[in-house]
Amino acid sequence: xxxxxxTVDASQLEAVTQRLVRxxxxxxxxLMTAIGAIGESQTRRRITEEKTGPxxxxxxxxxxxxxxxxxxxxxxxxxVAYRASAEEAEWxxxxxxxxxxxxxxxxxxxxxxxxxxxxxGKLVHAHKVTIPARPFVGLxxxxxxxxxxxxxDWLGRLMA
Numbered sequence: 001x002x003x004x005x006x007t008v009d010a011s012q013l014e015a016v017t018q019r020l021v022r023x024x025x026x027x028x029x030x031l032m033t034a035i036g037a038i039g040e041s042q043t044r045r046r047i048t049e050e051k052t053g054p055x056x057x058x059x060x061x062x063x064x065x066x067x068x069x070x071x072x073x074x075x076x077x078x079x080v081a082y083r084a085s086a087e088e089a090e091w092x093x094x095x096x097x098x099x100x101x102x103x104x105x106x107x108x109x110x111x112x113x114x115x116x117x118x119x120x121g122k123l124v125h126a127h128k129v130t131i132p133a134r135p136f137v138g139l140x141x142x143x144x145x146x147x148x149x150x151x152x153d154w155l156g157r158l159m160a
Contacts, residue, residue, distance in 0.1 A: 020158065028086040031154045035147055036082030036089035042143045043080050043091060046136050054138030064120055069101055069134060076101060076136075092137045104133035 047069050052058050059069075069076055075095045082091035092098070099105075107129045109115050114125045139147070 027154065027158060029084065031151065032084035032086065032089040034150055034154075036084040036091055038147055038150060039089065039091035039139075039143075040080055040082040042139075042146070043093070043137055044077065047077055047080070053133075053135035054140045054143065055135075056140060059134040060132040069136065100131055101134050102137055103135075104131055106130045 046052065046054070051067075076093055076098055079093045079095035079098060080091070081094065082089060084090075093102075107115065108127070114127055115129060116123060116125050117129075118124070
């Protein structure tokens with residue numbers, strides 16, 4: 001019976017492993033910072049340009065047909081940020097009402113029978129107002145590919 005023999009010289013494996021560990025620890029913060037910056041950039045682009053959720057669904061229009069997430073002030077856009085450590089990167093919006101746009105909400109009066117507000121220069125009264133979800137935080141397939149490419153490039157540099 002014929003056989004195949006493979007000999008592996010692992011004498012340098014420990015040295016290579018130690019080098020990789022040192023490089024990965026130093027570079028992890030750099031990688032996570034880059035991932036966080038990409039996530040923040042993607043979120044800002046979704047709000048200002050794309051007007052779609054991470055799933056690709058267009059946001060429902062508002063009654064005025066305007067740019068709802070940026071025209072009433074820069075609270076949401078101004079609060080989009082990221083933070084990163086060697087272990088993780090996270091991004092989102094810190095504005096106290098950001099969740100209303102991300103998830104949608106129904107607003108009802110607390111102390112009166114109806115809500116009163118200005119809409120298009122007219123005073124409007126309503127028993128409730130439903131704000132549809134306009135998700136802006138999340139990863140689309142393209143967003144994931146962009147981050148995967150970054151990680152692949154980082155790992156390639158780490159191994160070089």
